[in-house]
Amino acid sequence: ALLNTHISGDQVIVVSNREPYIHERTADGVIVKRPASGLVTAVEPVMRACSGTWVAHGSGSADRDVVDAHDRLPVPPGQDDYWLRRIWLTAEEEQGYYYGFANEGMWPLCHVAHVRPVFRESDWEAYKAVNQRFADAVVAEARSEDPLVLVQDYHFALLPAMVREKLPQATILTFWHIPWPNPESFGICPWRKEILDGMLGSTILGFHTRYHCKNFIETVDRYLEARIEHEHSTIAFREKETLVESYPISIEWPQEEAMRNWPSVEACRQRVTERLGLPQDLCLAVGVDRFDYTKGILERLNAVERLLEKWPQWIGRFVFVQVAAPTRSALEEYRSFQERIERVTARINERFSRPGYQPVHLLAAHHEPDAVNELFRAADMCVVTSLHDGMNLVSKEFVAARDDLQGVLILSRFAGAARELAEALIVNPYHVEETADALHRAASMPAAEQRERMASLRSTVRESNVFRWAGRMLLDAGRWRLRARIEARVR
Numbered sequence: 044a045l046l047n048t049h050i051s052g053d054q055v056i057v058v059s060n061r062e063p064y065i066h067e068r069t070a071d072g073v074i075v076k077r078p079a080s081g082l083v084t085a086v087e088p089v090m091r092a093c094s095g096t097w098v099a100h101g102s103g104s105a106d107r108d109v110v111d112a113h114d115r116l117p118v119p120p121g122q123d124d125y126w127l128r129r130i131w132l133t134a135e136e137e138q139g140y141y142y143g144f145a146n147e148g149m150w151p152l153c154h155v156a157h158v159r160p161v162f163r164e165s166d167w168e169a170y171k172a173v174n175q176r177f178a179d180a181v182v183a184e185a186r187s188e189d190p191l192v193l194v195q196d197y198h199f200a201l202l203p204a205m206v207r208e209k210l211p212q213a214t215i216l217t218f219w220h221i222p223w224p225n226p227e228s229f230g231i232c233p234w235r236k237e238i239l240d241g242m243l244g245s246t247i248l249g250f251h252t253r254y255h256c257k258n259f260i261e262t263v264d265r266y267l268e269a270r271i272e273h274e275h276s277t278i279a280f281r282e283k284e285t286l287v288e289s290y291p292i293s294i295e296w297p298q299e300e301a302m303r304n305w306p307s308v309e310a311c312r313q314r315v316t317e318r319l320g321l322p323q324d325l326c327l328a329v330g331v332d333r334f335d336y337t338k339g340i341l342e343r344l345n346a347v348e349r350l351l352e353k354w355p356q357w358i359g360r361f362v363f364v365q366v367a368a369p370t371r372s373a374l375e376e377y378r379s380f381q382e383r384i385e386r387v388t389a390r391i392n393e394r395f396s397r398p399g400y401q402p403v404h405l406l407a408a409h410h411e412p413d414a415v416n417e418l419f420r421a422a423d424m425c426v427v428t429s430l431h432d433g434m435n436l437v438s439k440e441f442v443a444a445r446d447d448l449q450g451v452l453i454l455s456r457f458a459g460a461a462r463e464l465a466e467a468l469i470v471n472p473y474h475v476e477e478t479a480d481a482l483h484r485a486a487s488m489p490a491a492e493q494r495e496r497m498a499s500l501r502s503t504v505r506e507s508n509v510f511r512w513a514g515r516m517l518l519d520a521g522r523w524r525l526r527a528r529i530e531a532r533v534r
């Protein structure tokens with residue numbers, strides 16, 4: 044209802060690299076998969092609520108088999124709430140735009156996780172070309188001069204200005220899901236001006252935290268001739284104003300009815316321990332991530348090792364289960380990262396395993412949301428140690444899973460989520476000793492303290508859910524649209 048009031052009658056077009064549904068060909072026919080992506084988790088409920096069109100890169104082996112003549116498909120399958128328009132990229136385009144510039148350039152550039160960004164001229168050319176292809180698709184999908192375009196993420200820094208050129212009246216709301224670094228760090232990018240110029244085609248530019256907004260405004264101040272109004276957080280550039288605002292993303296808080304149908308915490312615990320062959324009386328810690336070097340999985344393992352070294356009473360009683368979905372495996376940096384994690388896991392297990400006991404279980408696979416929820420409910424703690432993270436939704440999902448008010452969240456101070464989830468045990472993941480101490484503290488925390496902390500975390504996440512994230516952005520977009528229409532009438 045909130046969404047309808049603010050944008051009723053307006054057409055909504057979402058642009059993202061990743062599609063919300065992937066069709067894969069298997070021996071049993073075509074199956075539909077949902078990707079392990081924070082972005083899809085957050086934006087999909089919004090699209091289901093307000094319909095419209097989602098433009099994304101078609102990447103599944105059977106994606107082409109299920110579209111109509113316009114490369115379109117109604118989704119979610121069977122519900123048909125909105126349209127998915129697929130864009131087909133050649134292998135070269137995908138290599139240069141996605142693996143190259145977006146993931147070897149922009150991703151490490153913005154995360155400052157001590158992995159050196161790679162800037163290749165050919166990747167940049169592909170990035171520009173693909174941004175143009177998506178921009179053209181948005182323009183083709185537009186049914187009026189002023190659609191509301193929701194641009195998602197660092198894959199499309201140039202697209203806002205490209206759409207603006209063809210549809211000057213459009214309201215373009217760009218949300219940047221990853222951090223924005225300080226001006227010095229961003230300044231190493233050879234195309235820094237073009238990127239900033241492209242992003243400033245947006246009407247509203249959203250980041251997770253004020254801190255990222257401040258970094259962005261300072262970066263523009265450093266590298267472009269723009270007029271900045273700090274009081275209103277706006278940037279005037281090329282006779283156009285952009286609002287730079289923070290919208291902390293969140294999850295869709297589970298419906299009461301869904302929660303009632305969840306298997307009990309005891310049943311979840313039983314199933315997980317049986318499946319993994321774990322001892323009954325144990326402290327179970329879990330981590331759920333994509334296999335990404337920004338998530339601090341290595342630092343987490345080092346902390347587990349230190350815990351067992353420093354408090355040997357946990358040997359035989361503390362188990363850490365890391366679920367890690369392979370991601371961007373075409374890149375050497377990611378493949379070698381996964382191998383390194385496997386080596387460190389083997390080393391820790393060699394050191395501390397006993398008959399019937401293995402301290403670390405590494406499950407290198409994507410898990411369905413129900414399986415992740417089951418793991419969260421079975422656990423005594425969830426460990427999130429990102430070296431840098433725009434927000435981090437795993438921490439919020441863990442909180443949502445614990446209607447029994449038990450379980451401890453250990454959370455990196457470098458995740459955007461740490462600004463909201465203050466009742467977690469906040470750690471610096473680069474500090475192994477501090478993180479190991481937090482593991483010990485969580486494992487020893489009395490039930491009453493867990494309850495107090497979890498109740499408070501739950502009220503924060505319930506209140507500040509994904510609909511509030513979307514609602515606040517759309518409310519701002521609605522205000523700007525109204526203002527533009529009034530100004531147009533005056534002129």
Ligand code: ADQ
Pocket residue numbers: 078079080081082084085220221292331332333366367368408409410411412415432433434435436437438440
């Ligand atoms: P991500 O880097 O993908 O998102 P995150 O916010 O933690 O990180 O979201 C990951 C999502 O994928 C969660 O919904 C999680 O449950 C799921 N997931 C992770 N590993 C999985 C696995 N092995 N199996 C199944 N599901 C798995 C980016 C930014 C974040 C930001 C989001 C949203 O990097 O900082 O919070 O976008 O803006």
